[in-house]
Amino acid sequence: MQKTPLTLAAASLAAILSLAACNNEADTLVANGPADPDAQTVAEAPPVTLPPALTASRTYRCKDNSLAYIDFFADGTSADVRAEKTGPATRLTAPTKGEPFVAEGYKLTGDSTTVTLEQPGKPSQSCKA
Template sequence: MKKFTLCTAAAAALLSLAACQNEVEEVDSRAPDPMASELANAAPVELPPAISASVTFRCQPGNEVIAVDFFTGDEQANLRVDPEAPTGTMLRAEAAGQPYTGEGYTLTGDRTGVTLDQPEGPTLTCST
């Protein structure tokens, strides 16, 4: 009799637990984000291009030195007429392989040699 009562009590306990919902209640004290829907529907962010090569050129006439940072995608270059200058002039190309232009400068070429048309001064032919 004792065995039967113990089995009946165990079965009743299991049936009562089967009716429970095992869900975790999520508690958050922060207010909902007012821009959540705008951020979810926003266009993906495109990172700026990375520098693919930094090249120092020796140029003629005048035996001048310039530095050029070429960026991935071959549509941007940073020209430093004074190689020691911390910043330079950002030049952009319409498409890869086209001349880089900006602020009166036109730079044609690649990492092995360039030609620089300056707003003031002679056209420089440069090589590494």
């Protein structure tokens, strides 16, 4: 039983000595850091506008029994419409808050529970969440 503590002590000492031998170079600290080569470009860049937050993402069953996936954004002037859950989205925009969302061939009116959706090649129809 006496050999176990001695073995642990020897193993610990060996680990400490092996770690102490690592990185013998001195650390160099620079007060202001290296010069940024892109500092001028970043300073002259226009401000970044973040996209609007998502306020509602709903699945709608339309009158012709098809599904429409619609995401409404917090700015009140944009919405994304998809015909398939993982399909590509079409961005619809409204000139001002409260007006219909439109894009080429699309028109969307309503709120997050009931909408009227017009899509290319389909008649205008009512859809419910």
